[in-house]
Amino acid sequence: MEATDRIFYGLVGLASLAAIGACTLLGGGSGAAFGLFAVLVLAGSLTCIWERSVVRSAFCLIGTFGGTAGLFLMLGSDFLAMSQILIYVGGILALILFGVMLTPPDLTERKLPRVLAGLVAVGAGVAFVAAKVAATVNWVEAATLAEPQHETEQIGVAFLAYDQYVIAFELAAVVLTVALVAAVYVARRRKIDLQEEGAEG
Amino acid sequence: MGLGAYIAVSAALFALGVVAILVRRNILYVLMGIEMILNAANINFVAFNRFNGGGLDGRMFAIFVIILAAAEAAVALAIVLNVFHLFNSVKPAEADLLRE
Numbered sequence: 001m002e003a004t005d006r007i008f009y010g011l012v013g014l015a016s017l018a019a020i021g022a023c024t025l026l027g028g029g030s031g032a033a034f035g036l037f038a039v040l041v042l043a044g045s046l047t048c049i050w051e052r053s054v055v056r057s058a059f060c061l062i063g064t065f066g067g068t069a070g071l072f073l074m075l076g077s078d079f080l081a082m083s084q085i086l087i088y089v090g091g092i093l094a095l096i097l098f099g100v101m102l103t104p105p106d107l108t109e110r111k112l113p114r115v116l117a118g119l120v121a122v123g124a125g126v127a128f129v130a131a132k133v134a135a136t137v138n139w140v141e142a143a144t145l146a147e148p149q150h151e152t153e154q155i156g157v158a159f160l161a162y163d164q165y166v167i168a169f170e171l172a173a174v175v176l177t178v179a180l181v182a183a184v185y186v187a188r189r190r191k192i193d194l195q196e197e198g199a200e201g
Numbered sequence: 202m203g204l205g206a207y208i209a210v211s212a213a214l215f216a217l218g219v220v221a222i223l224v225r226r227n228i229l230y231v232l233m234g235i236e237m238i239l240n241a242a243n244i245n246f247v248a249f250n251r252f253n254g255g256g257l258d259g260r261m262f263a264i265f266v267i268i269l270a271a272a273e274a275a276v277a278l279a280i281v282l283n284v285f286h287l288f289n290s291v292k293p294a295e296a297d298l299l300r301e
């Protein structure tokens with residue numbers, strides 16, 4: 001472990017503790033939960049960008065996806081939280097890990113100045129836009145939040161009711177079928193490749 | 202925590218996704234950055250849906266985003282494997298067959 005890595009992880013840990021503490025002071029118990037999930041999301045993606053090895057980066061994304069599922073839970077959407085964990089952590093992350101294992105590692109690819117410059121530039125841009133938005137937009141929030149009830153049942157009905165999302169639902173099914181068949185077709189090894197390998201070996 | 206806190210987290214996640222796409226020279230990081238950006242959009246959808254008095258629209262949109270993200274990841278990985286097979290590299294800058 002290099003000195004820069006130690007400094008980076010130390011800073012991330014301190015900032016995480018400070019953020020969770022601040023959220024707890026602001027919002028009590030639910031604030032602490034929100035702070036924990038927000039820190040998981042942001043620290044996960046930050047370490048994903050920082051890490052040298054692609055495998056470690058892919059595993060850091062578990063924090064991002066799991067934290068997002070936690071935020072969905074905080075927003076009262078338990079069905080979405082569960083599908084987030086199932087599809088992202090169980091599916092997409094496994095796919096990315098397959099991709100990582102099928103390509104060679106390149107430990108010299110990360111350039112520290114480029115990472116820092118990118119963080120500073122994009123961070124400054126987002127801060128500028130956020131300041132503009134905070135100064136000009138005035139969102140009207142609902143006075144009392146509706147208690148979420150029977151969300152899974154509502155979503156199931158909305159998927160199949162003929163005047164709501166049934167067309168989008170069927171289209172999504174077609175898109176998934178076409179995409180998966182296309183993925184298999186694109187990723188397959190052609191007969192010529194196999195013959196060439198047979199000739200070499 | 203109010204709407205602003207969720208939007209702040211989502212904006213920061215979006216920025217980190219853009220950084221991942223821009224600074225790492227590896228196609229797999231581009232994929233991971235796209236997933237981060239889609240997650241940020243999803244947090245926004247669900248948060249606005251929640252603080253706008255309920256309803257289902259935002260959450261349904263988030264579900265469709267997750268579905269399309271799954272399809273995108275499968276196709277993108279197939280393409281990555283083919284690119285690696287063709288160019289023996291996963292750097293986006295080296296896939297320049299049309300330039301020759």
